[in-house]
Amino acid sequence: MLSSRFRSLVIPAIAVLMIVLMVGGPVRAAEKVTQDVKVAVLPFEINAGEDLSYLKDSLPELLGDRLREAGFEVVDNAEVTRLIEEKGITSITTNTARQLGLLAGAGFTVYGSLNQIGDDLTLDARLVDSFQSTTGKKISVTEQGLINLLPAVDGLVDRMKMDLLRLDVIAEVDVEGTQVLDKDVVLMRLTLQKGDMLSAKAVNTALKNIYDLGYFDDVEVKVDTVPEGKKIVFVVKEKPRIQALGVRGSDAIDSEDIMEAISTKKGGLVNPKVLADDIRVIREMYRKDGYYKAKVTHEIEDTGTGVARLTFVIDEGPKLYIEQVVIDGAKQMDPDDIKDVLALKERGMFSFFSNSGVLKEELLDRDAAAIQAFYQSKGFIDVKVGRPEVEINDDGIKVIYQVWEGERYKMGETLFKGDLIDDRNRLLSVTSIDSLKEEDEYFDRTMLKRDVDALTNHYNNYGYAYADVQVNLKDDSEKRIVDVVYTITKHQRVHIRRVLIEGNSITRDNVILREMRLADGDMFSGSKLKRSHARLTNLDYFEKIDISPVPTGNPEEMDLMVKVKDKSTGRIGGGIGYSTYENVYLAANITEANLFGKGYNLSLNAAFSSVKTSFTLSFRNPHINDTDVGFSTEVHRRATEYSTYDKSSTGGSMSFSYPVGEYSSLAWGYTGDYYVISDVDDDASDTVKDDKGSHFLSQLSGSFSRDTRDSFRNTTTGTRTALGIQFGGGPLAGTDDFVKYTGEFGWWTPIFEEVVFHSKFWAGFLHKNFGGDTVPTDQRFELGGISTVRGYSNYAITPLDSDDSSEGGTKAFYTNLEFKRLLSKEYGISSLLFFDAGNSWKEDEMIFSSPTRKGTSPSFGLYKSVGAGINWYSPMGPIGFVYGYGMDRIGTSGRHKIEFLMGQQF
Numbered sequence: 001m002l003s004s005r006f007r008s009l010v011i012p013a014i015a016v017l018m019i020v021l022m023v024g025g026p027v028r029a030a031e032k033v034t035q036d037v038k039v040a041v042l043p044f045e046i047n048a049g050e051d052l053s054y055l056k057d058s059l060p061e062l063l064g065d066r067l068r069e070a071g072f073e074v075v076d077n078a079e080v081t082r083l084i085e086e087k088g089i090t091s092i093t094t095n096t097a098r099q100l101g102l103l104a105g106a107g108f109t110v111y112g113s114l115n116q117i118g119d120d121l122t123l124d125a126r127l128v129d130s131f132q133s134t135t136g137k138k139i140s141v142t143e144q145g146l147i148n149l150l151p152a153v154d155g156l157v158d159r160m161k162m163d164l165l166r167l168d169v170i171a172e173v174d175v176e177g178t179q180v181l182d183k184d185v186v187l188m189r190l191t192l193q194k195g196d197m198l199s200a201k202a203v204n205t206a207l208k209n210i211y212d213l214g215y216f217d218d219v220e221v222k223v224d225t226v227p228e229g230k231k232i233v234f235v236v237k238e239k240p241r242i243q244a245l246g247v248r249g250s251d252a253i254d255s256e257d258i259m260e261a262i263s264t265k266k267g268g269l270v271n272p273k274v275l276a277d278d279i280r281v282i283r284e285m286y287r288k289d290g291y292y293k294a295k296v297t298h299e300i301e302d303t304g305t306g307v308a309r310l311t312f313v314i315d316e317g318p319k320l321y322i323e324q325v326v327i328d329g330a331k332q333m334d335p336d337d338i339k340d341v342l343a344l345k346e347r348g349m350f351s352f353f354s355n356s357g358v359l360k361e362e363l364l365d366r367d368a369a370a371i372q373a374f375y376q377s378k379g380f381i382d383v384k385v386g387r388p389e390v391e392i393n394d395d396g397i398k399v400i401y402q403v404w405e406g407e408r409y410k411m412g413e414t415l416f417k418g419d420l421i422d423d424r425n426r427l428l429s430v431t432s433i434d435s436l437k438e439e440d441e442y443f444d445r446t447m448l449k450r451d452v453d454a455l456t457n458h459y460n461n462y463g464y465a466y467a468d469v470q471v472n473l474k475d476d477s478e479k480r481i482v483d484v485v486y487t488i489t490k491h492q493r494v495h496i497r498r499v500l501i502e503g504n505s506i507t508r509d510n511v512i513l514r515e516m517r518l519a520d521g522d523m524f525s526g527s528k529l530k531r532s533h534a535r536l537t538n539l540d541y542f543e544k545i546d547i548s549p550v551p552t553g554n555p556e557e558m559d560l561m562v563k564v565k566d567k568s569t570g571r572i573g574g575g576i577g578y579s580t581y582e583n584v585y586l587a588a589n590i591t592e593a594n595l596f597g598k599g600y601n602l603s604l605n606a607a608f609s610s611v612k613t614s615f616t617l618s619f620r621n622p623h624i625n626d627t628d629v630g631f632s633t634e635v636h637r638r639a640t641e642y643s644t645y646d647k648s649s650t651g652g653s654m655s656f657s658y659p660v661g662e663y664s665s666l667a668w669g670y671t672g673d674y675y676v677i678s679d680v681d682d683d684a685s686d687t688v689k690d691d692k693g694s695h696f697l698s699q700l701s702g703s704f705s706r707d708t709r710d711s712f713r714n715t716t717t718g719t720r721t722a723l724g725i726q727f728g729g730g731p732l733a734g735t736d737d738f739v740k741y742t743g744e745f746g747w748w749t750p751i752f753e754e755v756v757f758h759s760k761f762w763a764g765f766l767h768k769n770f771g772g773d774t775v776p777t778d779q780r781f782e783l784g785g786i787s788t789v790r791g792y793s794n795y796a797i798t799p800l801d802s803d804d805s806s807e808g809g810t811k812a813f814y815t816n817l818e819f820k821r822l823l824s825k826e827y828g829i830s831s832l833l834f835f836d837a838g839n840s841w842k843e844d845e846m847i848f849s850s851p852t853r854k855g856t857s858p859s860f861g862l863y864k865s866v867g868a869g870i871n872w873y874s875p876m877g878p879i880g881f882v883y884g885y886g887m888d889r890i891g892t893s894g895r896h897k898i899e900f901l902m903g904q905q906f
Contacts, residue, residue, distance in 0.1 A: 037164050039067055040075040040106035042092050043084075044125075048116035052146070055114060062150070063110070066157045072164065075104045094128055094135050101130030108164060119144050123152050127163055137163055161197075170196045171228035177236040179306075180269055181215055186234065189213060198223075198230050206234070214271040215239055239270040240300075240308035249314035252289060258282055258312070270300060270308060282312060290358040292392045293317030321347035321357035323396030327371070329403035333378065341374045342367045344399060359397050364388040371401055379442025381475060381482060382406035411436035411443045412474075412481035419490035421462055430458045433484055443482045455486060460526025463493035465549065465558065494524040497557040500550070504597075506566040507541050510626055511599045515539065517662075518560060529560075531662065536564070538712050541594050543567040569594040599623065611641040622657075630657040632669070643795065644684035644806060647778065649675035651697070664706040673697040675778065685805040691777040698734030701726045709748065713873065714822055714830070716756050720746040728779070730770040737772025738779050741765045751819075760816040762788075762838075767810065780808025781840040783863075786899045788814050789838040791865025791884025793897065799842035800853050811847045813862075814838025828873030836884070837862040854891035863888045865897075 041064045046056050064074045083103050089096050092111045101109040112125035121143055128136035139159045143152040173192055175183040192206040203221060210219050218237040223230055245266045247255040262278040264271070279296045286294035294316050301309040325346050327335040339345070344367055347357030368385045375383035386402035414434040416427050428434050431451040436444060452469045459467035472485040498520050501509050513519070515535040517528035529547060536545050542564045550559040570592040591603040601620040607613070618634040635652035655669025673696070680692045702725050709718035722744045729737030746760040764781050768774065785794035801807045817835045839862050845851050848861040858864070869882035882899040889895055 037108070038073040038075065038104075038106040039064075039164065040080055040101050040104045040109045041067070041077070042080060042097060042100060042109055042111035044111065045113035047113055048121075052114075052116065059114060059153075063153055063156070066153050067160075070157055070161065075106050079104060094126070097126070097128040097136070098130055098133075101128065106130060110160065121146065121149060121152060123156050125156055125160075127160055129163075169229035170194055170198050170232055171226050172231040174231070174233045175236060176233055177238065179238055180241050180267075181238060186210055186213065186236065192232060198232070203232070206232075210234060210236065212273075214273040215269045238306075240302050240306055242266055242268055242270060242310050243307040244309040246309070246311045247314065248311055249316065252291060252316055252319065253285055258285065261285060262312075264310065270310065275310075278312070282314065286314075286316065288358075288360065290319040290321060291316050292320050292359070292397070293394075318394075320359075320392065320397050322359055322399055323347055323357075324398045326398065326400045327403055328400055329405060332380075332405055332408060333375065338371055338374055341370045343370070347396070359390065359399070361390075364390070364399070368401060371403065373446060375403070375405065376445035377447075379408040379410060379444070379482075380405050381409055381443060381445065381473065407477065407480055409443045409475060409480050409482045411441060412476070412483040413437070415483060415485045416488065417485060418488040420488065421459065421464075421490065427455070427458075427486075430454050431486070448484070451486070455488065457526045459488065459490055460524065460529075463495070463523035463525070464490040465494040465524040465526075466491040492556050494556060494558050496520060496522045496524060497552055497554075497559050499560045499562060501562045501564070503564045504566055506569075506597045507564070507594060507599075508597045511539075511541075511594075511597065512536065512562060512564065514623055514626055516560075516562070524558065534710060536562075539594075539599070540712075541566065541569055541599075613639045628659050631655075632657070641679075644681040645677050645688050645692070645777075646679040647675055647677055649673050651675070655701070660704075663708045664704065666702070666704055668700070668702045671697065671699045671701065673699075677777065683803070683805055685801040685803070685807040687774065687780075687801070687807050688777050688805075690774065695735045695776070695778070696733075697728060697736050697778075698732040699726055699728040699736075700732060713828070714825065715748045715758070716750050718748055720744070726779075728769060728776075729772060736776040736779065737769035738775055739767055739769050740779055754821050756820045756822075758816070758818040758820055760818075762812075762814050764812045765810070775810055775843075777808060780810065781812035782806070782808050783812060783814055783838045783840050786880070786882060789836045789863060789865060790816075790834065790869075790882055790899065791836065791867055791886040791895075791897045792863060792890065796890055797838060797863050798840050799845065799851070804854060807842055809840030809842050809845075811842075811845075812838070812840040813847065828871075830871050831869070832871065833866075833868050834884075835864070835866050837864040839863055856889050856891070858888040863890070867897075869899075 041060045043056065044059050044063075046052055046059070048055075060080075061077055064077060067074050080100070083100055087096075087099070087103075089100070097109040097111055101107070107130055109128045109130065110125055111128075112123065115122045115124060123141045125139045126136045127139060128134075139156060141152045141155040141159065143149070143155075170192065172194060173187065173190060175186045178186065189209045189212075190206050191209065192202050196202060207219060207221065210216060215238060216236045217239055220235040222233040222235060224233070225231075242264065243266070245259065245264065247258050250258055261281055263274050263281075264278050275298055279298065282296045283294060286292075286296075294314065296315075297313045299311045299313055301311075322344060323346065325339055325342065325344065327338050330338060343363045344359065345356050365388070368388055372383055372385045375385075383406050384404040386404075389400040389402070391398040391400070411433065414428060414431065414437070416424055420427070431454055433444070433447045433451050436442070436447075448471050452471060455469045456467055459469075468489045468491070470487045470489075472487060474483040474485060475481070476483075496518050499513065499516060499518065501512055504512060515532065517532045517535070518525065522528075533545060533547055536542065536547075544563070544565040546561075546563040548561050548563070550561045552559055572590050586608045587606070589603065589605045591601075591605075593601050595602050599622055601618070601622075603616070603618050605614070605616045605618075615637045616634060617636075618632070620630070620632040622630040624631055631654070633652065633654040637650050639648040640646070651671065651673030653669055653671040655667055657665050657667040659665045674694070675697065676694050677688070677692050680689055703722060704724075705720070705722040707718070707720045709715045709720060722742075724742045726738075726740040726742075728734065728739070742762070742764045744760065744762045746758065748756055748758050751757050766775055766779055766781065780798075782795040782798040783789050784792035784796035784798075789797055795806070798806045799809045815837050819833045821831050823829045823831055837860075839848075839858065841847055841849065841851070850857045850859065850861040864887040865884045866887065867882060867884035869880060872879040880899070884897045884899065886895040886897060
């Protein structure tokens with residue numbers, strides 16, 4: 001039996017021989033055949049107007065030229081004319097045409113007429129075989145207008161080719177023998193189609209295409225004669241079907257992951273091309289995991305029954321790490337400093353866990369660019385970094401970066417040219433690169449982009465929406481300084497013609513428009529455009545927000561297209577949560593944050609735990625009748641167990657708000673709350689015991705806040721300031737007479753990569769109101785827990801009375817200093833490191849004093865803690881895990897505190 005490889009070479013030749021035998025003569029390439037066919041073009045009758053009579057001579061010449069271009073040999077027109085005159089032929093018939101063909105040595109003659117009927121031109125021709133006694137074959141072609149005479153002649157030549165070459169027409173193409181593979185897969189790859197002329201070249205091309213599919217061991221060709229021409233049938237023999245598919249030798253990578261990544265599947269056919277691709281895929285999987293010496297082969301167990309078992313065999317070899325990163329050419333800079341900016345690191349102590357030191361080849365070019373940027377930030381304006389070289393050895397990987405440092409330049413002058421709308425000093429205050437000269441620092445190219453953006457935004461804010469800023473560097477190689485020249489083209493000022501809204505199917509237009517800082521007729525401003533986007537984002541009503549300028553045809557005007565995609569703002573939820581203070585609790589909520597698409601917020605919340613039960617119904621309208629005045633109201637019912645007493649309350653509040661500028665607002669409101677203090681423990685403080693019983697809180701409150709955060713959830717920059725005062729009792733009646741002041745300041749700023757520094761400072765002060773004898777227990781300050789000073793139990797940081805019972809303070813302060821890093825923006829996961837400090841002091845204690853409590857006295861008067869945590873904004877609510885270490889002991893309680901929060905909080 002012939003091998004598959006031998007058959008693949010011999011079959012095309014056999015196919016050609018079969019066609020030769022079936023067609024009845026040698027089938028050669030068209031170019032060779034046409035050279036052996038000689039045609040005599042006889043005169044044509046012209047049945048048209050006098051203006052076309054010239055075609056009697058030119059039409060035979062034109063037809064002859066087109067036949068020559070098609071590769072045929074054509075008898076010269078002068079020779080045809082000579083033979084006609086010599087024989088005295090006055091009219092052309094089939095017999096005279098045959099006679100003239102024999103005399104001229106031509107195998108075929110063609111004659112006919114050109115007929116014009118209206119705009120239609122018809123070429124009626126008769127093709128006569130000089131060696132047969134038939135009447136020849138009539139061929140007609142019709143085109144419209146004289147302009148299409150040449151296409152008509154070309155059409156006539158195409159129709160004549162079949163008879164001139166004695167080729168057969170393909171009437172049908174079919175495939176037989178497929179069992180697993182659909183035969184349409186084969187037919188779609190064939191260039192051989194119904195209506196084509198049959199030739200050995202076309203069949204050979206079809207055979208090659210079928211073999212290239214890779215699914216067949218053998219292919220045969222059958223040619224049958226049918227009334228319409230020839231039927232071509234490709235008879236195929238499929239490779240074995242994969243009955244079982246497996247992987248052997250995969251320890252580092254799960255075999256299921258490999259099976260999912262490859263294209264070969266169980267039930268398919270064995271295909272060498274697909275197998276080769278799969279082997280490359282598996283090798284790449286191992287390379288990405290550090291196994292650069294991994295070898296992948298395959299085994300096929302063919303039972304001879306048309307099915308086979310395919311196994312990928314893997315020899316993983318050792319896992320290789322980056323053992324050395326070489327910065328070749330680093331002379332003026334420390335290579336260790338350069339390595340700090342690289343994503344690919346050398347193998348370290350914890351590489352086994354962190355997977356650091358694994359070569360990820362897609363990061364090589366990134367690191368080369370990072371090296372170049374590092375040098376350019378240090379004054380090397382001509383630095384060049386070569387393509388990384390990787391050496392994979394048996395004991396590890398070596399990565400080499402070739403560096404040509406060049407000369408190092410210091411910062412020179414900062415100059416401005418072009419359309420300047422401010423003096424140089426004002427523009428210098430916008431940019432930052434001039435500070436390098438003041439500090440005698442080296443030039444930093446990375447600052448240029450920030451400065452270009454800052455200048456562009458500065459001009460945008462004056463209405464120059466299309467301002468263009470170009471940068472020129474003028475280096476002095478002798479002094480080794482670089483001057484920076486910003487060339488500014490402001491173009492024309494632009495006004496907003498219209499603000500258009502698109503895509504909002506739920507949210508009403510007015511809700512969007514009232515958040516826009518740009519309106520119809522306003523001058524364009526880049527900062528207001530950015531602020532509009534931030535305000536729409538903070539609404540949290542939309543999945544997508546895009547604000548883009550739309551040209552109007554007038555260079556001094558533009559439209560703003562606000563495209564949004566509403567998201568679901570209603571939520572019915574519930575779940576089980578856990579915290580170390582409340583233990584297990586149940587929560588349920590019904591919330592609509594964008595009620596009726598008007599921006600109203602309506603919420604009903606309930607929570608149940610071992611120490612607290614809470615029901616709250618709240619409503620908020622941020623803009624009454626689209627004004628800047630906002631309104632909120634709330635009713636609640638709560639019961640809470642504290643360490644030495646229980647409290648139950650029923651009440652409600654209403655408040656109003658009004659913006660003061662873009663980032664600030666004022667708020668004021670009234671709260672009425674009936675509450676009862678009961679189940680007071682014997683060891684409770686005298687203050688708590690005195691307050692046992694029923695109370696009615698009647699309180700006015702006012703606050704000022706300023707919030708410049710870029711995002712309310714994942715803040716990276718900005719500040720938040722809040723100042724508040726609560727006035728209870730006195731002329732408002734009620735049982736609780738007090739005045740309470742609170743202040744808070746938070747600051748966020750990015751420091752490196754994805755890390756954000758957040759600092760928060762909070763302080764409170766409380767005193768008696770008119771007619772009051774004591775400060776109410778319910779208003780006193782007690783710190784500790786996940787929301788104030790982590791690392792200590794809830795309410796553990798509190799003043800004590802003479803019997804060491806918790807009394808609560810009238811003064812309090814705490815601070816949180818955090819380093820936060822967003823681990824996953826998509827899932828809302830972030831990590832943090834923190835330092836907290838705080839304390840609460842009673843009436844006779846000074847703020848920041850260090851009173852002794854249960855045997856301890858904290859330094860600086862503050863209880864301090866350090867720790868780390870993970871936060872996740874999960875679909876069921878926030879989940880947080882915080883470990884805190886109390887640096888100052890409180891009594892005999894432990895200094896290690898784990899806080900775990902899961903579920904929605906109310």
